[in-house]
Amino acid sequence: MLNLHDCLRPNGKEVAAKVMDGEAILINLSNGVYYSMDKVGGFVWELIEGGCSIEQMIVAITVRYDVSREQAQADVERLTAELREGDLVAVQTNGLTPAKNHQPQVQSRLPYEAPTLNIYRDMGDLLALDPPMPGLAEMNWKEPDDESSR
Amino acid sequence: MRPRLISCIIPVFNGERYLGEALKSVLAQTYQPVEIVVVDDGSTDGTAEVVERYSEQVSYLRQSNQGSATAKNLGLSATQGEFIAFLDADDLWHPEKLARQMARLRERPDIDLCFTRFQHFWMPELAEEAKRYQGHPLSQPLSAYLVSSLLVRRTVFETFGQFDNGLRGNENMIWYLRAAERGAFIEVVPDVLTYRRLHGKNITREQLRKGEFLDGVFFPILKAWRDYQRQRLDG
Numbered sequence: 001m002l003n004l005h006d007c008l009r010p011n012g013k014e015v016a017a018k019v020m021d022g023e024a025i026l027i028n029l030s031n032g033v034y035y036s037m038d039k040v041g042g043f044v045w046e047l048i049e050g051g052c053s054i055e056q057m058i059v060a061i062t063v064r065y066d067v068s069r070e071q072a073q074a075d076v077e078r079l080t081a082e083l084r085e086g087d088l089v090a091v092q093t094n095g096l097t098p099a100k101n102h103q104p105q106v107q108s109r110l111p112y113e114a115p116t117l118n119i120y121r122d123m124g125d126l127l128a129l130d131p132p133m134p135g136l137a138e139m140n141w142k143e144p145d146d147e148s149s150r
Numbered sequence: 151m152r153p154r155l156i157s158c159i160i161p162v163f164n165g166e167r168y169l170g171e172a173l174k175s176v177l178a179q180t181y182q183p184v185e186i187v188v189v190d191d192g193s194t195d196g197t198a199e200v201v202e203r204y205s206e207q208v209s210y211l212r213q214s215n216q217g218s219a220t221a222k223n224l225g226l227s228a229t230q231g232e233f234i235a236f237l238d239a240d241d242l243w244h245p246e247k248l249a250r251q252m253a254r255l256r257e258r259p260d261i262d263l264c265f266t267r268f269q270h271f272w273m274p275e276l277a278e279e280a281k282r283y284q285g286h287p288l289s290q291p292l293s294a295y296l297v298s299s300l301l302v303r304r305t306v307f308e309t310f311g312q313f314d315n316g317l318r319g320n321e322n323m324i325w326y327l328r329a330a331e332r333g334a335f336i337e338v339v340p341d342v343l344t345y346r347r348l349h350g351k352n353i354t355r356e357q358l359r360k361g362e363f364l365d366g367v368f369f370p371i372l373k374a375w376r377d378y379q380r381q382r383l384d385g
Binding site for chain 2: 016018020021023025027034036120122126128129130131132133134135
Protein backbone atom coordinates (compact mmCIF):
# COMPACT_ATOMS: atom_id res chain seq x y z
CA MET A 1 0.00 0.00 0.00
CA LEU A 2 1.33 3.40 -0.93
CA ASN A 3 2.01 6.08 1.62
CA LEU A 4 0.04 9.29 1.08
CA HIS A 5 3.29 11.18 0.65
CA ASP A 6 4.62 8.82 -2.02
CA CYS A 7 4.85 10.08 -5.58
CA LEU A 8 4.42 8.09 -8.73
CA ARG A 9 6.38 8.70 -11.89
CA PRO A 10 5.61 7.43 -15.36
CA ASN A 11 7.80 4.45 -16.21
CA GLY A 12 9.82 6.33 -18.80
CA LYS A 13 11.94 3.30 -19.76
CA GLU A 14 9.25 1.20 -21.37
CA VAL A 15 6.17 3.37 -21.47
CA ALA A 16 5.25 6.18 -23.86
CA ALA A 17 2.26 8.31 -22.97
CA LYS A 18 0.35 11.25 -24.32
CA VAL A 19 -2.77 13.09 -23.20
CA MET A 20 -5.07 14.16 -26.03
CA ASP A 21 -8.45 15.83 -25.48
CA GLY A 22 -8.26 14.85 -21.82
CA GLU A 23 -7.68 11.18 -22.62
CA ALA A 24 -4.38 9.64 -21.54
CA ILE A 25 -3.08 6.91 -23.84
CA LEU A 26 -0.14 4.83 -22.66
CA ILE A 27 1.83 2.30 -24.71
CA ASN A 28 3.99 -0.41 -23.24
CA LEU A 29 6.69 -0.35 -25.90
CA SER A 30 8.00 -3.78 -24.98
CA ASN A 31 4.85 -5.64 -25.91
CA GLY A 32 2.44 -3.30 -27.72
CA VAL A 33 -0.23 -3.51 -25.03
CA TYR A 34 -1.76 -0.08 -24.62
CA TYR A 35 -4.07 1.62 -22.16
CA SER A 36 -6.39 4.56 -21.94
CA MET A 37 -7.89 6.63 -19.16
CA ASP A 38 -10.22 9.49 -19.83
CA LYS A 39 -11.98 12.18 -17.83
CA VAL A 40 -10.95 11.72 -14.18
CA GLY A 41 -8.37 9.12 -15.24
CA GLY A 42 -6.81 11.51 -17.75
CA PHE A 43 -6.61 14.13 -15.02
CA VAL A 44 -4.94 11.65 -12.66
CA TRP A 45 -2.32 10.85 -15.31
CA GLU A 46 -1.53 14.54 -15.73
CA LEU A 47 -1.07 14.74 -11.96
CA ILE A 48 1.29 11.77 -12.06
CA GLU A 49 3.27 13.44 -14.86
CA GLY A 50 3.39 16.53 -12.68
CA GLY A 51 5.03 14.59 -9.85
CA CYS A 52 2.15 14.88 -7.36
CA SER A 53 2.01 12.79 -4.22
CA ILE A 54 -0.96 10.53 -3.57
CA GLU A 55 -2.27 13.06 -1.08
CA GLN A 56 -1.94 15.91 -3.55
CA MET A 57 -3.79 13.85 -6.14
CA ILE A 58 -6.67 13.17 -3.80
CA VAL A 59 -6.97 16.83 -2.89
CA ALA A 60 -6.74 17.98 -6.51
CA ILE A 61 -9.54 15.58 -7.47
CA THR A 62 -11.85 16.73 -4.68
CA VAL A 63 -11.24 20.34 -5.67
CA ARG A 64 -12.05 19.72 -9.33
CA TYR A 65 -14.77 17.07 -9.08
CA ASP A 66 -17.90 16.66 -7.02
CA VAL A 67 -16.70 13.73 -4.97
CA SER A 68 -16.02 12.96 -1.33
CA ARG A 69 -12.49 12.58 -0.10
CA GLU A 70 -13.19 8.99 0.90
CA GLN A 71 -14.36 8.06 -2.60
CA ALA A 72 -11.50 9.92 -4.25
CA GLN A 73 -8.96 8.22 -2.03
CA ALA A 74 -10.40 4.78 -2.67
CA ASP A 75 -10.37 5.35 -6.43
CA VAL A 76 -6.87 6.82 -6.48
CA GLU A 77 -5.56 3.85 -4.48
CA ARG A 78 -7.29 1.39 -6.82
CA LEU A 79 -6.13 3.15 -9.98
CA THR A 80 -2.54 3.55 -8.85
CA ALA A 81 -2.43 -0.13 -7.92
CA GLU A 82 -3.57 -1.00 -11.47
CA LEU A 83 -0.97 1.32 -12.97
CA ARG A 84 1.74 -0.30 -10.88
CA GLU A 85 0.53 -3.77 -11.82
CA GLY A 86 0.90 -2.84 -15.49
CA ASP A 87 4.41 -1.44 -14.87
CA LEU A 88 3.18 1.88 -16.13
CA VAL A 89 4.42 3.85 -13.14
CA ALA A 90 7.23 3.67 -10.65
CA VAL A 91 7.03 4.70 -7.01
CA GLN A 92 9.17 7.43 -5.64
CA THR A 93 9.06 7.14 -1.90
CA ASN A 94 9.00 10.63 -0.55
CA GLY A 95 8.73 10.59 3.19
CA LEU A 96 8.40 14.37 3.41
CA THR A 97 5.50 16.03 5.17
CA PRO A 98 3.45 17.81 2.52
CA ALA A 99 2.78 21.50 2.89
CA LYS A 100 -0.72 22.44 3.94
CA ASN A 101 -2.86 22.39 0.83
CA HIS A 102 -4.59 25.64 0.12
CA GLN A 103 -7.96 24.94 -1.45
CA PRO A 104 -8.72 27.58 -4.07
CA GLN A 105 -12.29 28.82 -4.42
CA VAL A 106 -14.02 27.13 -7.35
CA GLN A 107 -17.32 28.07 -8.89
CA SER A 108 -18.68 24.57 -9.21
CA ARG A 109 -17.16 21.14 -9.32
CA LEU A 110 -17.42 18.84 -12.30
CA PRO A 111 -19.52 15.67 -12.12
CA TYR A 112 -17.44 12.73 -11.00
CA GLU A 113 -17.03 9.32 -12.61
CA ALA A 114 -14.74 6.72 -11.11
CA PRO A 115 -11.56 6.57 -13.22
CA THR A 116 -10.93 3.40 -15.22
CA LEU A 117 -7.75 1.98 -16.69
CA ASN A 118 -8.75 0.36 -20.00
CA ILE A 119 -6.40 -2.24 -21.45
CA TYR A 120 -6.17 -3.00 -25.17
CA ARG A 121 -4.38 -5.79 -26.97
CA ASP A 122 -5.46 -4.95 -30.54
CA MET A 123 -2.38 -3.06 -31.58
CA GLY A 124 -1.80 -5.83 -34.14
CA ASP A 125 -5.14 -5.02 -35.81
CA LEU A 126 -4.15 -1.38 -36.20
CA LEU A 127 -0.69 -2.26 -37.48
CA ALA A 128 -2.25 -4.60 -40.06
CA LEU A 129 -4.05 -1.59 -41.55
CA ASP A 130 -1.17 0.83 -41.03
CA PRO A 131 1.97 -1.31 -41.11
CA PRO A 132 5.12 0.17 -39.64
CA MET A 133 7.74 1.11 -42.16
CA PRO A 134 10.43 -1.59 -42.27
CA GLY A 135 13.38 -0.52 -40.17
CA LEU A 136 11.34 1.37 -37.61
CA ALA A 137 13.25 0.52 -34.46
CA GLU A 138 10.92 2.56 -32.30
CA MET A 139 8.05 0.23 -33.00
CA ASN A 140 9.99 -3.00 -32.64
CA TRP A 141 7.58 -4.55 -30.19
CA LYS A 142 6.52 -8.14 -30.36
CA GLU A 143 2.89 -9.17 -30.59
CA PRO A 144 1.19 -9.61 -27.23
CA ASP A 145 1.03 -13.25 -26.14
CA ASP A 146 -2.57 -13.11 -25.12
CA GLU A 147 -4.72 -13.03 -28.27
CA SER A 148 -7.94 -13.73 -26.40
CA SER A 149 -8.70 -10.11 -25.64
CA ARG A 150 -9.19 -9.17 -29.31
CA MET B 151 -20.93 5.76 -71.98
CA ARG B 152 -18.03 8.18 -71.50
CA PRO B 153 -15.49 7.00 -68.92
CA ARG B 154 -15.61 9.08 -65.77
CA LEU B 155 -12.73 11.40 -64.98
CA ILE B 156 -10.22 10.46 -62.32
CA SER B 157 -8.12 13.21 -60.75
CA CYS B 158 -4.70 11.99 -59.67
CA ILE B 159 -3.25 14.19 -56.91
CA ILE B 160 0.47 13.90 -56.16
CA PRO B 161 1.63 15.90 -53.13
CA VAL B 162 5.41 16.28 -53.08
CA PHE B 163 8.17 17.79 -51.00
CA ASN B 164 11.70 17.63 -52.43
CA GLY B 165 10.81 14.62 -54.53
CA GLU B 166 12.96 15.22 -57.63
CA ARG B 167 14.66 11.84 -57.34
CA TYR B 168 11.65 9.58 -57.93
CA LEU B 169 8.83 11.88 -59.08
CA GLY B 170 9.54 11.25 -62.78
CA GLU B 171 9.01 7.51 -62.34
CA ALA B 172 5.81 8.12 -60.37
CA LEU B 173 4.46 10.34 -63.13
CA LYS B 174 5.36 7.79 -65.80
CA SER B 175 3.40 5.14 -63.92
CA VAL B 176 0.33 7.41 -63.95
CA LEU B 177 0.75 8.26 -67.63
CA ALA B 178 0.98 4.52 -68.37
CA GLN B 179 -2.46 3.80 -66.92
CA THR B 180 -4.72 1.78 -69.21
CA TYR B 181 -7.67 3.72 -67.80
CA GLN B 182 -8.24 7.17 -69.22
CA PRO B 183 -9.21 9.97 -68.76
CA VAL B 184 -6.98 10.95 -65.88
CA GLU B 185 -6.10 14.51 -64.94
CA ILE B 186 -2.82 14.74 -63.08
CA VAL B 187 -1.92 17.46 -60.59
CA VAL B 188 1.36 17.71 -58.72
CA VAL B 189 1.02 19.84 -55.58
CA ASP B 190 4.46 21.06 -54.61
CA ASP B 191 4.63 21.62 -50.86
CA GLY B 192 7.40 24.21 -51.02
CA SER B 193 10.18 22.08 -52.49
CA THR B 194 13.68 23.51 -52.60
CA ASP B 195 15.10 20.96 -55.05
CA GLY B 196 14.42 20.31 -58.73
CA THR B 197 10.86 19.06 -58.27
CA ALA B 198 9.39 21.83 -60.43
CA GLU B 199 11.84 21.06 -63.24
CA VAL B 200 10.81 17.38 -63.22
CA VAL B 201 7.14 18.35 -63.56
CA GLU B 202 8.01 20.80 -66.34
CA ARG B 203 9.18 17.87 -68.49
CA TYR B 204 5.59 16.54 -68.38
CA SER B 205 3.85 19.91 -68.57
CA GLU B 206 1.58 18.90 -71.44
CA GLN B 207 -0.07 16.22 -69.36
CA VAL B 208 0.58 17.28 -65.79
CA SER B 209 -0.57 20.40 -63.95
CA TYR B 210 1.56 21.99 -61.28
CA LEU B 211 0.47 23.82 -58.16
CA ARG B 212 2.79 25.20 -55.52
CA GLN B 213 2.24 26.19 -51.90
CA SER B 214 4.60 27.21 -49.14
CA ASN B 215 5.63 24.23 -47.00
CA GLN B 216 2.58 23.35 -44.91
CA GLY B 217 2.49 19.58 -45.02
CA SER B 218 1.04 16.88 -47.18
CA ALA B 219 -2.49 17.21 -45.78
CA THR B 220 -2.80 20.82 -46.88
CA ALA B 221 -1.26 19.92 -50.23
CA LYS B 222 -3.80 17.18 -50.83
CA ASN B 223 -6.67 19.47 -49.87
CA LEU B 224 -5.38 22.07 -52.31
CA GLY B 225 -5.32 19.38 -54.98
CA LEU B 226 -8.94 18.51 -54.20
CA SER B 227 -10.04 22.12 -54.70
CA ALA B 228 -8.12 22.44 -57.96
CA THR B 229 -9.40 19.31 -59.71
CA GLN B 230 -12.61 18.28 -61.41
CA GLY B 231 -12.67 14.49 -61.42
CA GLU B 232 -15.60 12.54 -60.06
CA PHE B 233 -12.99 10.15 -58.64
CA ILE B 234 -9.79 10.99 -56.77
CA ALA B 235 -6.61 8.95 -56.66
CA PHE B 236 -3.54 9.87 -54.62
CA LEU B 237 0.03 8.91 -55.27
CA ASP B 238 3.06 9.71 -53.14
CA ALA B 239 5.88 11.07 -55.25
CA ASP B 240 8.16 8.13 -54.52
CA ASP B 241 5.65 5.32 -55.15
CA LEU B 242 4.47 3.57 -58.33
CA TRP B 243 1.30 2.17 -59.89
CA HIS B 244 0.76 -0.96 -61.93
CA PRO B 245 -0.55 0.07 -65.38
CA GLU B 246 -3.94 -1.52 -64.66
CA LYS B 247 -4.39 -0.08 -61.18
CA LEU B 248 -7.08 2.49 -61.99
CA ALA B 249 -8.88 0.26 -64.48
CA ARG B 250 -9.27 -2.59 -62.02
CA GLN B 251 -10.36 -0.31 -59.20
CA MET B 252 -12.93 1.43 -61.38
CA ALA B 253 -14.29 -1.95 -62.41
CA ARG B 254 -14.64 -2.86 -58.75
CA LEU B 255 -16.38 0.42 -57.92
CA ARG B 256 -18.81 -0.16 -60.79
CA GLU B 257 -19.60 -3.62 -59.36
CA ARG B 258 -19.94 -2.25 -55.84
CA PRO B 259 -21.12 1.36 -55.79
CA ASP B 260 -21.45 1.12 -52.00
CA ILE B 261 -17.66 1.08 -51.59
CA ASP B 262 -16.52 4.49 -50.39
CA LEU B 263 -12.74 3.99 -50.13
CA CYS B 264 -11.05 1.52 -52.47
CA PHE B 265 -7.44 0.50 -51.76
CA THR B 266 -5.28 -2.13 -53.45
CA ARG B 267 -2.77 -4.53 -51.96
CA PHE B 268 0.71 -3.13 -52.20
CA GLN B 269 4.29 -4.33 -52.21
CA HIS B 270 7.31 -2.72 -50.55
CA PHE B 271 10.43 -2.44 -52.63
CA TRP B 272 13.85 -1.30 -51.38
CA MET B 273 16.32 1.07 -53.02
CA PRO B 274 19.98 -0.04 -53.26
CA GLU B 275 21.09 2.12 -50.33
CA LEU B 276 18.85 -0.03 -48.11
CA ALA B 277 20.07 -3.37 -49.47
CA GLU B 278 21.02 -4.58 -46.01
CA GLU B 279 17.60 -3.78 -44.63
CA ALA B 280 15.96 -5.52 -47.59
CA LYS B 281 18.02 -8.62 -46.84
CA ARG B 282 16.99 -8.56 -43.17
CA TYR B 283 13.35 -8.40 -44.20
CA GLN B 284 13.46 -11.34 -46.60
CA GLY B 285 10.59 -13.63 -45.66
CA HIS B 286 9.23 -11.06 -43.21
CA PRO B 287 5.52 -10.14 -43.54
CA LEU B 288 6.48 -6.56 -44.42
CA SER B 289 8.26 -7.81 -47.56
CA GLN B 290 5.12 -9.66 -48.72
CA PRO B 291 2.01 -8.15 -50.40
CA LEU B 292 0.08 -6.19 -47.80
CA SER B 293 -3.66 -5.54 -47.48
CA ALA B 294 -3.25 -2.28 -45.65
CA TYR B 295 -4.52 1.26 -46.06
CA LEU B 296 -1.88 3.00 -48.15
CA VAL B 297 -2.70 6.42 -49.55
CA SER B 298 -0.87 5.70 -52.80
CA SER B 299 -3.33 2.92 -53.51
CA LEU B 300 -6.48 4.87 -52.67
CA LEU B 301 -9.23 5.56 -55.20
CA VAL B 302 -12.19 7.41 -53.74
CA ARG B 303 -15.29 9.21 -54.99
CA ARG B 304 -15.07 12.99 -54.59
CA THR B 305 -18.39 12.94 -52.71
CA VAL B 306 -16.69 11.02 -49.91
CA PHE B 307 -14.82 14.18 -48.97
CA GLU B 308 -18.07 16.11 -48.90
CA THR B 309 -19.59 13.48 -46.63
CA PHE B 310 -16.68 12.72 -44.33
CA GLY B 311 -14.59 15.89 -44.54
CA GLN B 312 -11.13 16.58 -45.87
CA PHE B 313 -7.70 15.87 -44.43
CA ASP B 314 -6.75 17.82 -41.30
CA ASN B 315 -4.70 20.74 -42.58
CA GLY B 316 -1.22 20.96 -41.15
CA LEU B 317 -0.88 17.31 -40.14
CA ARG B 318 2.29 15.69 -41.34
CA GLY B 319 2.56 11.93 -41.70
CA ASN B 320 -0.63 10.82 -39.98
CA GLU B 321 -3.36 12.73 -41.77
CA ASN B 322 -4.17 9.79 -44.04
CA MET B 323 -4.76 7.14 -41.39
CA ILE B 324 -6.63 9.58 -39.17
CA TRP B 325 -8.89 10.48 -42.11
CA TYR B 326 -9.61 6.80 -42.94
CA LEU B 327 -10.44 6.00 -39.33
CA ARG B 328 -12.70 9.04 -38.91
CA ALA B 329 -14.49 8.17 -42.17
CA ALA B 330 -14.88 4.57 -41.00
CA GLU B 331 -16.17 5.83 -37.66
CA ARG B 332 -18.82 7.79 -39.54
CA GLY B 333 -19.86 4.79 -41.61
CA ALA B 334 -17.56 4.75 -44.65
CA PHE B 335 -17.24 1.34 -46.32
CA ILE B 336 -13.64 0.46 -47.09
CA GLU B 337 -12.34 -2.32 -49.31
CA VAL B 338 -8.89 -3.50 -50.39
CA VAL B 339 -8.72 -4.98 -53.91
CA PRO B 340 -6.63 -8.14 -53.53
CA ASP B 341 -4.34 -7.54 -56.54
CA VAL B 342 -0.96 -5.94 -55.93
CA LEU B 343 -1.32 -2.77 -57.99
CA THR B 344 0.71 -0.28 -55.93
CA TYR B 345 4.39 -0.31 -55.03
CA ARG B 346 5.75 1.54 -52.03
CA ARG B 347 9.36 2.62 -52.39
CA LEU B 348 11.64 2.36 -49.36
CA HIS B 349 14.64 4.68 -49.47
CA GLY B 350 16.86 6.66 -47.17
CA LYS B 351 14.74 9.79 -47.30
CA ASN B 352 11.29 8.38 -46.48
CA ILE B 353 9.57 11.01 -44.38
CA THR B 354 8.85 8.51 -41.61
CA ARG B 355 12.57 7.79 -41.31
CA GLU B 356 13.23 11.50 -40.97
CA GLN B 357 10.59 11.78 -38.27
CA LEU B 358 12.13 8.82 -36.46
CA ARG B 359 15.58 10.32 -36.61
CA LYS B 360 14.23 13.49 -35.04
CA GLY B 361 12.32 11.56 -32.36
CA GLU B 362 9.04 12.96 -33.65
CA PHE B 363 7.38 9.79 -34.79
CA LEU B 364 5.77 8.39 -31.65
CA ASP B 365 4.56 11.64 -30.15
CA GLY B 366 3.71 13.60 -33.28
CA VAL B 367 2.58 10.87 -35.66
CA PHE B 368 1.62 7.63 -33.97
CA PHE B 369 -0.24 8.72 -30.85
CA PRO B 370 -2.89 10.70 -32.78
CA ILE B 371 -3.40 7.64 -35.00
CA LEU B 372 -3.86 5.47 -31.94
CA LYS B 373 -6.40 7.92 -30.55
CA ALA B 374 -8.33 7.93 -33.83
CA TRP B 375 -8.24 4.12 -33.76
CA ARG B 376 -9.71 4.07 -30.25
CA ASP B 377 -12.42 6.54 -31.25
CA TYR B 378 -13.30 4.30 -34.21
CA GLN B 379 -13.34 1.12 -32.09
CA ARG B 380 -15.50 2.84 -29.46
CA GLN B 381 -18.03 3.82 -32.11
CA ARG B 382 -17.93 0.35 -33.66
CA LEU B 383 -18.57 -1.40 -30.36
CA ASP B 384 -20.97 1.09 -28.79
CA GLY B 385 -22.88 1.84 -31.98
